[in-house]
Amino acid sequence: MEHVGAADLSDFREEVGRWISDNFPVSLKNMANPMSREAMAFPTEDQEIWRKAMGAKGWGTPTWPTAYGAAGLTRDHARVIQQELLRAGAYNPIGGMGVMMFGPTLLEYGTAAQKAQHLPPIVRGDFQWCQGFSEPGAGSDLVSLQTRADDKGDHFLVNGQKTWTSGAQWAEWCFCLVRTNPHDKYNGISLVLFPMSTPGVEARPIKLINGNSSFCELFLTDVKVSKDQLVGSLNGGWAIAKRLLQHERTALAGSTTTAVEAYSLRELARKYVGTDAGGRIANPDLRARIVANEMEGRIFKQTALRATAEAKEGGDVSALSSMMKNANTRQMQQRTELAIEILGHQGIGWEGDSFSETELTVVRDFLYGKAPSIYGGSQEVQYNIISKRILGLPS
Amino acid sequence: MEHVGAADLSDFREEVGRWISDNFPVSLKNMANPMSREAMAFPTEDQEIWRKAMGAKGWGTPTWPTAYGAAGLTRDHARVIQQELLRAGAYNPIGGMGVMMFGPTLLEYGTAAQKAQHLPPIVRGDFQWCQGFSEPGAGSDLVSLQTRADDKGDHFLVNGQKTWTSGAQWAEWCFCLVRTNPHDKYNGISLVLFPMSTPGVEARPIKLINGNSSFCELFLTDVKVSKDQLVGSLNGGWAIAKRLLQHERTALAGSTTTAVEAYSLRELARKYVGTDAGGRIANPDLRARIVANEMEGRIFKQTALRATAEAKEGGDVSALSSMMKNANTRQMQQRTELAIEILGHQGIGWEGDSFSETELTVVRDFLYGKAPSIYGGSQEVQYNIISKRILGLPS
Amino acid sequence: MAILSEEQSMLREAARGWVDVRSPITAFRKMRDSGNRLHFDTDSWKEQAALGWAGVIIPEAYGGSDFGFLSMGLVLEELGRTLVASPLLASGLVAASAITLGGDEAQKQEWLPAIAEGTAIATLAFEEGAAHVPEKVATTASGTQVGFKISGKKHFVVEGLAADVFIVSARVPDGSDTDQAIELFLVRGDAPGLTRQELKTMDSRGYASLEFHDVEGQRLGSGGNGWSILATTLDRARAGLAAEMLGSATQAFYLTMDYLKTRVQFDSLIGSFQALQHRAARMFMELELARSAVEAALQAVENGASDMPELVSLAKAKVGETLQLVTNEMIQMHGGIGMTDEHDAGLFLKRARVCEAMYGNQSYHRNRYADILGY
């Protein structure tokens, strides 16, 4: 990727800033990105305006090729867009699994027809995608998946059950791993695409411990999948799946570096625990633990910057993604545990007027915070990857 | 074991107190038990007087049978002796591996002749024993031991190398695991006894990271062992070894409950870190960590008491010994790390007048403190025992 | 396991049997999903009372069995195993303690037999804010020896929705703001000027916040020792809650062990993975340590030992740490299924964090232990 002079970037920065101020609805300023919640399924009018503006501009997927409506920019330009959005209190409304995982993979493995069909709606944010990977018997051990796709000549017939399909109830399309050869574990998997409206596709939301239901069980009964929706070669899906998982890991590892944290531990502690005469958080044991956690958070961000810089220089940073996912998760889980501890009797609320919105958010985040060390390759799977692939420890 | 009325015990307590005050040399009052150091090999005159008095009385091994010169008392009586020793600032000079491990095992597995030969000198404290178990290639994996004992008719000829033989340079006798059948891993091990003065026995001290050399490598070259010194049956040594290791684990697990700690973290912190206006340890983060460690220490002692009480009631507490060894070790290692942290620049000394005796003890204890999670069945081996034998987790 | 008397062994067996048969965790789930206003099942509570549990620490003269705190701990531990939603802790241990310790003869006669029978539910109302600071009391009591008027707010009152009577900490106007100005008052649940608001918490148990506007209250006992009674009552509460937490932690652990022995991934039982085995072994270690601390605390309460406060703080801190570890590992080792509402892991996690906040968390008790011992 070519380097860009600082001068070019400063012109571009000005252009981006101007465009955002012309197009970003003021009502959305400093609002959390609705991407991460089911809110994305029920957008407000202003949210729709903003999505369509960014989608048409192609800046939501800035580095993707212009052929698909994206902006075809360098990573440096992309960073400028990100920075200007942040500065304006705006967010990138083009996201989700289509952007994070499926798009980059299709760019690498898809046919020209597949790219032409699927990429433009992702660039515009018109379609959301969901990921048919995990099954009840194949969680960490994904390669054991059993959902079958039988070859029926002009189409596949898919039968089976997926689970942990994030956002399946709101998605338009699914990229799905299926077994096309029951006799070869690794070389018997294929990746296929189908619309969620296909007959035989049923998404049942799974209620989680935090009360949310953003994941689904996905029941697939005689689902017809057109053969031109096979990505890559027949039985060659496992390599693509690993690539997808790598994109996922990288996205998850970096997620807190871009997300606006809903609360600061320090501010919570000042409010709920108080300060001593010197202005310090009143409970010194708690203060020490809060600081240790915030230091870990800062070091995580330093590491994300380092990984970005090294990637830019052409270094192979895939080794870092497993460790970054675990580091990020650990820091987040400690943070959410600290948050409910700080809130005390206000940190155990479920609903109702007796608890503020922040207090309830802290509790729900704490509960949901137990998930990221499980999904996207559990903490244990990441440690296995590090010890085997990176450290070369024996089997 | 019969229960003893409180009245009997109070008479006995008086007797013990009187005897101690009549026999314990004042010069030794409140001195650390020399048992735990090589000091035992070079006793002072008063230490010898005290050892001989306790040895003749049989109170050093209070619950062993009178037939061997021991006192044949109940555990309740034994506890009274322990308490009275403590009260008088005295210690039990009869100890070491002969008392902790070998004696109880010989009582269970030895022939009448073996008991008559070996137990009285242990009871009197005349002979120290060492344990020929670990080998360079058989540490945690003890059953892989390779030291051979070949049957030569009236004797065995032993050849091989042992390591981590504690106190071998000062011991009179060795109880030693040898391979008597190279074709059967578990059923090819025997336990034999030999004097350290036997030709072909060479003990070379191993210098440790703390500068101490209380362990040896033990080279065995054509060592003749009389056949009447085989304990238990030929090739039946592994069961006895496991029993010995259990005695060791129990002894190690309980070691800090009896040892007088050389220093208190709180007192060190008051001296080196200082106190705030409220009299608290001045660094609140350090204070919190010291307290957490001392709380763990207290809970460990509560657990040791509970195990003793449950054992008295006939409960099977062998399940607890692995977890107690690990708990004890963890607490001790945290304690010694805290101690050097508290001492700061005085907590890194090696020798010389610039550091006080306590400061140097703290450093040496810290360094040696890395060993107990390795010897006597490493921390990992204890966790394996817990997970397999106690929790029944699958292989 | 502590050395139990024959009576205690029988009590524990009875409790274990009742819990397994009459109140497995499905009972808690059913209550939770039923929209039950009190957040416990009244029929179930009647059964518990009929088994005599509500009177375990109440003297025989007042209708109890006077079996003591170790016995109460045994029952609470069993209830903790299946997360039984019960007013036993709040009424039969905490409130009963306060009245036994501080009440005059008439007050004891009026309330203790009813508490022991389970026909009255009493509870302590003493928290006022987000943090556990029992000496921070802004509620006031003014009036004469015969009747006081209570004004103020109380927060996070356990079983505050069901209580027939509250024992309320309030400050009397003696001109000082020290602990010595704190007294306890009996306030009837139906007293005019008292309003309760339900707190909907993540553990789905019954809590309320209370507002008092010149509410009539009766001082507990003859006064002058309110703070001391409250302090001792709280230590008993902590020891009892610690026993319940120990039960929850133990059960959460063994449910997880069961899962490790049945779940297959990578063609193996996941319990055969050594990394999980060692984490399991460490949990076993923490549970055994926690058990020692809890039993020692109950014993200290039973004996009225002078080191009861420090031993109670030791136990609450240790069992809190252990329960936090075990509930987190329960979810992690179960993987996705443990994150679902239909699995029980979340129930243990949620109850664990509420128990952690009740009567002082780990940090509070570590600091208290340190203060008592002069660190």
Add this chain to the structure above:
Amino acid sequence: MAILSEEQSMLREAARGWVDVRSPITAFRKMRDSGNRLHFDTDSWKEQAALGWAGVIIPEAYGGSDFGFLSMGLVLEELGRTLVASPLLASGLVAASAITLGGDEAQKQEWLPAIAEGTAIATLAFEEGAAHVPEKVATTASGTQVGFKISGKKHFVVEGLAADVFIVSARVPDGSDTDQAIELFLVRGDAPGLTRQELKTMDSRGYASLEFHDVEGQRLGSGGNGWSILATTLDRARAGLAAEMLGSATQAFYLTMDYLKTRVQFDSLIGSFQALQHRAARMFMELELARSAVEAALQAVENGASDMPELVSLAKAKVGETLQLVTNEMIQMHGGIGMTDEHDAGLFLKRARVCEAMYGNQSYHRNRYADILGY
């Protein structure tokens, strides 16, 4: 690994090559066992100086290469890998920083070229007690602009045995006991009234305690900013030491990985045990995190960034935590052999704990970070 310039890459490769060939850990062991009075090998030091390392942060005008702190960090990291006993940190980084920052032209001319050449060894003498509290200065300096007399004691002076010149913190009699009364003074090693006593420490490196009785000293620079120079110098020292610690931690880790790949127990390579694998993976994670923090700290020093103090504390705390973890695991995973003096594990452990105590330990830097950011 940070993005390096071509110069920096070359420097690092040169350092790595020199360390591997000329100063493997056997060199350190040999020095230790030799009874070397200075606790470093002077020939080895001459080689290092000849490679230009002593002048890496010294301006070209004073005989240095002015390559900067990232470059110095690269060299120190390599030295840390094999525990090279070298005065580079004390003289080439710490003392050189103080003189560059605070010295007047004559002082710079006198000392910097000699430091850069390695012909003079300079060091900072600022600690006075068991704890790292640089603002606690009881040493006094009295006198006039042309000459001061220093009296007092300094403790734990790194390379204090070898130093030709000391930079000494002392309090001038301005009537206040604030930081503003602290100035730095140049004191020659052979000045009358100065005595040094060797400190024999567990890492077998060269330290001394000093006593000053009316010792002649020259104020560094024109005065008024002694504390500020000392504070900045200390942050540079911490960043440099953190780089060395990172090197030690990385090497200790990979030596342990090598052992896991060769040691057989229970008929398997012990590196195949998942419990050890996960602990290894966690160490890898901590090392990568520590590397980020160390590089950011060196970068902040290089840029004179306003957030340098907090970034330095972040790095020293994190690398300290990581080095502690890795050295403990190094011994544990090696088992008995790691406990022996003939194995290198103990050398890493001992050096680690000395580095931890130098320039503030983890607790100090967590607290400092918190204070700076207003927690």
